[in-house]
Every structure is written in structure tokens, then in C-alpha cells.
Amino acid sequence: MKWWEEIRRGLWSENPTFRIMIGMCPTLAVTTAAINGVAMGLSTLFVLIGSSTMISALRRIIPEKVRIPCYIVVIATFVTVVDLVMAAFFSDLHRVLGLYIPLIVVNCIIMGRAEAYASRMPVPNAFLDAVGMGLGFTWALTLLGGIREFFGFGSLFGVKLTGSAFTPWVVALLPPGGFLTMGVVLGTINALTARRAAAAGSCCSAVSAKGSERG
Amino acid sequence: MKELLLLIAGSILVNNFVLSRFLGICPFLGVSQRLDTALSMGAATTFVLTMAGAATWAVQSYLLVPWGLGFLQTLAFIIIIAALVQLVEMIILKTNPVLYRALGIFLPLITTNCAVLGLAILAAGKGYNLVETSVFGFGVGLGFTLALVMMAGIRSNLEYADIPAPLRGAPIALITAGLLSLAFTGFSGLISM
Numbered sequence: 001m002k003w004w005e006e007i008r009r010g011l012w013s014e015n016p017t018f019r020i021m022i023g024m025c026p027t028l029a030v031t032t033a034a035i036n037g038v039a040m041g042l043s044t045l046f047v048l049i050g051s052s053t054m055i056s057a058l059r060r061i062i063p064e065k066v067r068i069p070c071y072i073v074v075i076a077t078f079v080t081v082v083d084l085v086m087a088a089f090f091s092d093l094h095r096v097l098g099l100y101i102p103l104i105v106v107n108c109i110i111m112g113r114a115e116a117y118a119s120r121m122p123v124p125n126a127f128l129d130a131v132g133m134g135l136g137f138t139w140a141l142t143l144l145g146g147i148r149e150f151f152g153f154g155s156l157f158g159v160k161l162t163g164s165a166f167t168p169w170v171v172a173l174l175p176p177g178g179f180l181t182m183g184v185v186l187g188t189i190n191a192l193t194a195r196r197a198a199a200a201g202s203c204c205s206a207v208s209a210k211g212s213e214r215g
Numbered sequence: 216m217k218e219l220l221l222l223i224a225g226s227i228l229v230n231n232f233v234l235s236r237f238l239g240i241c242p243f244l245g246v247s248q249r250l251d252t253a254l255s256m257g258a259a260t261t262f263v264l265t266m267a268g269a270a271t272w273a274v275q276s277y278l279l280v281p282w283g284l285g286f287l288q289t290l291a292f293i294i295i296i297a298a299l300v301q302l303v304e305m306i307i308l309k310t311n312p313v314l315y316r317a318l319g320i321f322l323p324l325i326t327t328n329c330a331v332l333g334l335a336i337l338a339a340g341k342g343y344n345l346v347e348t349s350v351f352g353f354g355v356g357l358g359f360t361l362a363l364v365m366m367a368g369i370r371s372n373l374e375y376a377d378i379p380a381p382l383r384g385a386p387i388a389l390i391t392a393g394l395l396s397l398a399f400t401g402f403s404g405l406i407s408m
Contacts, residue, residue, distance in 0.1 A: 021385055024244065025329045029237035072297060076290040084286065102289040102336055106329045108241060175235045176397035183382075183389030191381035 010132030037145030041138025261356025268352030
């Protein structure tokens with residue numbers, strides 16, 4: 001398998017947020033602005049790369065029976081690193097993301113990749129998989145954050161896009177907005193995928209019909 | 216006593232962990248298809264939340280704070296929670312095998328329920344004492360159970376509804392959760408904490 005394939009899986013076909021639907025708590029909680037989505041995504045990306053690489057490197061040493069506690073210790077270590085680095089250098093973002101940074105420990109994406117992939121694969125594959133999954137999570141969070149920021153503030157990445165006539169939809173920033181935006185985006189993706197599958201299906205059936213005619 | 220009752224009511228209605236803080240969404244969406252499993256899951260989680268509140272409080276105030284080990288908080292809390300869930304699992308297996316079978320796979324999954332770790336970190340940040348932390352955990356558990364049971368009730372009715380194909384499954388569950396959450400914003404300001 002080419003290296004690009006390892007990364008691409010996380011970006012679309014097995015996207016953790018829109019396809020597998022794991023790691024929902026930070027996805028819905030912090031995406032009140034696009035920049036928060038980017039920050040949360042990159043923090044998770046870092047933890048994911050660190051823990052996946054480390055767990056893959058240690059996969060022959062960690063005993064099967066106590067693997068879950070071992071994974072938790074590795075993951076919690078990297079989360080603590082992110083927490084302290086953010087508190088030191090990006091204190092504004094750290095205040096906004098607050099509780100959800102230590103909660104990366106229990107983000108199912110990280111444990112899921114450790115259990116399903118990193119514990120079986122060599123280090124380079126685990127690393128690339130972590131990059132793909134982390135970037136997939138980041139773009140999903142940025143998209144949701146962008147949508148909610150646009151409707152809630154009328155801006156994108158802090159840049160005002162709408163005129164004074166626009167009344168912000170405050171509900172987009174409230175908790176219900178998180179659920180509703182995610183539901184609508186997921187529904188849209190399902191509809192697009194179904195349409196693409198239908199288009200592919202009709203072209204294939206046309207081909208096969210032609211084939212049967214010929215036959 | 217009054218403060219404790221307000222704390223319970225507040226964490227059920229005003230600061231419901233699932234519907235206004237987005238903690239515990241995975242089991243909320245995953246285990247809310249049937250009413251009876253939702254109730255069992257809620258009860259098990261409430262139990263772990265209450266115990267975890269007390270256990271993490273003890274570690275925070277007797278170990279982390281006196282020794283200046285605050286930076287190990289995340290690591291220490293998650294290990295305690297994992298150990299506690301394991302312990303609860305073993306105790307239930309020994310004392311009540313029927314309940315153990317009913318809860319089955321949900322028990323170990325409580326470790327990765329972010330409501331538990333979130334509760335521990337929040338309570339430590341607010342400086343609650345032992346009783347307050349345990350009561351807070353109990354209240355959060357009741358709020359979680361309420362959200363889960365309401366969701367399960369709505370979803371069992373949704374099965375007979377004519378939903379547009381792309382919205383079936385997860386999207387309609389999320390939109391339902393959004394409407395539930397919208398209803399719960401009506402409680403905001405009821406109790407100021």
C-alpha cells in the first residue's frame with residue numbers, strides 16, 4: 001500500500017467524525033468558531049501522532065492483558081504535554097478550550113486507532129495513519145466551527161463577512177446549534193454520497209445493459 | 216442541605232452534562248436505541264460517577280495538592296477511573312451476577328465516557344469538598360440518565376416515522392438531540408451556581 005493511501009483513509013473514506021462518528025464530545029463542544037476547531041484538531045493530531053507512534057514502537061513489549069492501561073498512560077502523557085504547552089504559549093485558546101484539552105485522553109479516536117491499528121502495524125504505517133486521522137478530524141472540526149461561526153457571528157476566522165443588516169443566529173453558538181449543525185452536515189454528506197453512488201450505479205448498470213445487449 | 220439539593224437540581228436541568236456541556240455524547244448516541252438498556256447504562260454510569268467523584272477528590276486533596284503534583288492530574292484521574300470501573304465490574308460480578316449480565320459490555324466502556332473524567336476535573340477546579348463532589352457526581356449521573364432515557368423514548372418512536380433517506384440513523388438522532396438541548400436551554404438561569 002502506498003503511503004498516500006494510509007493518509008487518505010482518515011481524510012475521507014474512514015473519516016473519524018463524519019464516517020465513523022467517534023470523538024463526538026470535543027467535536028460538538030468546541031466548534032463555536034473556526035479557529036477553535038483548528039486548535040482542537042491540531043492538539044488531537046499531535047496526541048494521535050505521538051501515542052500511535054509510541055504504541056506501535058512498543059507493541060511487542062506491552063503485554064496483551066494490560067494493554068489498555070498501558071495505552072491510557074501513553075495517551076495521558078502526550079495530553080499533559082499538549083495541556084501544559086498550550087497553557088504556556090496560547091493561553092487565550094487554552095482558556096476557551098479549557099476542560100476539553102485534558103478530555104483528549106478519553107477521545108475514542110485515539111484509543112480506537114491504538115487498539116485497531118497502531119498495536120498491529122509497524123511504526124511508519126502507524127505514523128501515517130495517525131497523520132491522516134488527525135487531519136481528517138481537524139478539517140471536520142474546522143468545517144463545523146466555520147459554519148457555526150458564520151451563522152452565529154457572521155464572521156469566519158474572526159473576519160467579519162456580513163453587513164450590519166445580518167442578524168446573528170445566536171442559537172448556532174449555543175449547545176443546540178452544535179447538535180443541529182452536525183446533524184445537517186451529516187445528512188448532507190449522506191445525500192451527496194448516495195447521489196454519487198446512484199450516478200455510479202446507473203453508469204455501471206448502463207454499461208452492463210450494453211454488455212448484455214452485445215452478448 | 217439546601218445547597219446540595221440545588222447542586223443536584225442544577226446538574227440535572229441547568230448544566231445537564233449531555234445536553235449543555237457535550238460530555239458523554241458517545242454513549243448518549245450509541246446506547247439510546249432501547250429504553251431498558253438506556254436505563255441500565257444510566258444507572259451504572261451514575262454509580263461510577265458518584266464513586267469516581269469521591270475517589271478523585273481523595274487523590275486530589277491528599278496526594279496531588281500536598282505534594283505539588285498538579286501536572287499529573289489528568290494521568291492520575293484517568294488511572295483511578297479505569298481502576299474504579301474495573302473494581303465496580305468485579306464487585307457486581309461477585310454480588311449480583313444478574314445485574315452484571317444486564318449491564319454486560321456497557322460497564323468497561325464507562326472508562327472512556329468523558330462525563331466521568333470531566334466531572335473529576337470540574338469538581339477539582341471548583342474546589343468542592345468530599346460530600347459536594349459525591350453529590351455533584353450523583354446529580355450529573357441523574358442528568359445523564361434523564362437525557363439518555365428521553366432520547367431512547369423519542370428514538371423508539373422515530374423508528375416508525377417517515378424520515379428522508381439521507382437523514383436516517385445518526386443525522387436524525389443528532390437533530391433530535393439538538394431539539395432536546397434547545398428545550399433544556401429553557402432551564403438556564405433557573406439556578407445560578
